[in-house]
Amino acid sequence: MNLKTIKKLLQKKVYTQNQLNKIASNRGGSKTLNTLLEKAPQLLTLGYKVEQIVKVAANSGGSKTLNTLLEKTPQLLALGYKDEQLIKVAANSGGSKTLNTLLEKTPQLLALGYKDEQLIKVAANSGGSKTLNTLLEKTPQLLTLGYKDEQIVKVAANGGGSQALTTLLEKTPQLLILGYKADQLIKAAANSGGSQALNTLLEKTPQLLTLGY
Numbered sequence: 001m002n003l004k005t006i007k008k009l010l011q012k013k014v015y016t017q018n019q020l021n022k023i024a025s026n027r028g029g030s031k032t033l034n035t036l037l038e039k040a041p042q043l044l045t046l047g048y049k050v051e052q053i054v055k056v057a058a059n060s061g062g063s064k065t066l067n068t069l070l071e072k073t074p075q076l077l078a079l080g081y082k083d084e085q086l087i088k089v090a091a092n093s094g095g096s097k098t099l100n101t102l103l104e105k106t107p108q109l110l111a112l113g114y115k116d117e118q119l120i121k122v123a124a125n126s127g128g129s130k131t132l133n134t135l136l137e138k139t140p141q142l143l144t145l146g147y148k149d150e151q152i153v154k155v156a157a158n159g160g161g162s163q164a165l166t167t168l169l170e171k172t173p174q175l176l177i178l179g180y181k182a183d184q185l186i187k188a189a190a191n192s193g194g195s196q197a198l199n200t201l202l203e204k205t206p207q208l209l210t211l212g213y
Contacts (some may be wrong), residue, residue, distance in 0.1 A: 001125040002009035014151075015036075015050065015054070019054045019058075020033065022054065022058040023036065023054065023057045023058045023062060027060045027061075030068070031063040032057050032063040033057075033065070034092065035057075035063040035066045035067060036049050036053070036057050036066065039066050039067065039070050040053055042070055043066070043069065043070055043073075044071050046070070046083070047083055048069075048083055048087070052083070052084070052087045053066070055087060055090075055091040055199075056069060056087060056090040056091050056095065057079075057113055058091075059091060059093055059095060060093045061093065061094065061095070061096060065095040065099070066089050067096070068090075068095075068096040068099050068100060069086065069090050069095075069096075069099060071102065072099050072103050075084060075103055076099070076102065076151075079103070079106050079107075079116070080116055081102075081116060081120070085116070085117070085120045086099070087092065087104060088120055088124040088125045089120060089124050089128060091124075092124065092125065092126050092127060092128060092170070093126050094126060094127065094128065096126075097129040098123050098128035098129040098132070100129070100130045101123075101128070101129040101133060102119065102123050102128075103184075105132050105133065105136050107121060108136055109132070109135065109136055109139075112136070112139050112149075113149050114149055114153070117193055117196060118149070118150070119132070120155045121153060121156075121157040122135055122153060122156045122157050122161060124157075125158060125159050125161060126156070126159050127135060127159060127161065127162060130162040131156050131161040131162040131165070131170075133162070134156075134161070134165050134166060135152070135156050135161075135165065136161040138154060138165050138166065138169050140168055142165070142168065142169055145169070145172050145173075145182075146179065146182055147182060147186070149167075151182070151183070151186045152165070153189040154186055154189075155168055155186060155189040155190050155194060156195060157190075158191060158192050159192040160193060160194065160195060161194075163194075163195040164189045164190075164194030164195045164198070166195070167189070167194070167195040167198045167199060168185065168189050168191040168194075171199065171202050172185060174202055174203055175198070175201060175205075178205050178206070178209075180201070180205075184204060185198065185201075188201055
């Protein structure tokens with residue numbers, strides 16, 4: 001079927017022209033529209049709404065993410081996640097990979113004391129899969145440095161969260177020696193580009209102190 005035919009069929013199934021254009025305008029949009037036509041009925045049966053399915057589809061790699069969402073939803077619901085939380089995770093670039101990582105790593109992350117809503121905050125970003133893995137790996141060491149789980153989540157729940165967690169772990173001892181408090185470091189790290197902010201803080205603080213700041 002060509003793209004025009006697929007769009008006509010989908011419009012008969014309550015999708016608007018605007019929704020279909022949003023999906024089609026992403027890389028792999030034609031493939032995603034095909035997947036939408038094929039998988040949407042099953043996703044609706046799982047309790048998802050049309051708008052939620054469109055949110056997921058309207059991203060780069062939307063076709064793969066729709067398939068993963070269909071496949072993994074029952075197991076993720078069994079872990080206690082709600083459908084709207086899963087949509088938040090899926091509706092990002094790389095959503096398919098992040099859903100898989102969320103399913104795989106949730107039990108270990110819950111064992112570390114995190115709550116499901118904290119894990120969703122971390123996962124619902126570009127690069128969420130990598131950040132979940134880093135969170136699992138670095139949490140014990142970050143807790144040893146005196147950080148609390150909610151502070152670690154603040155840092156992780158941003159684009160580039162994985163790198164920011166790694167830099168926070170690596171640079172905290174030196175930054176504490178310079179007189180910073182843990183909550184100040186969290187504020188600096190808890191942004192997109194947090195890793196770079198921490199490195200700049202470490203590099204420039206001695207010069208700024210010399211100037212009397």
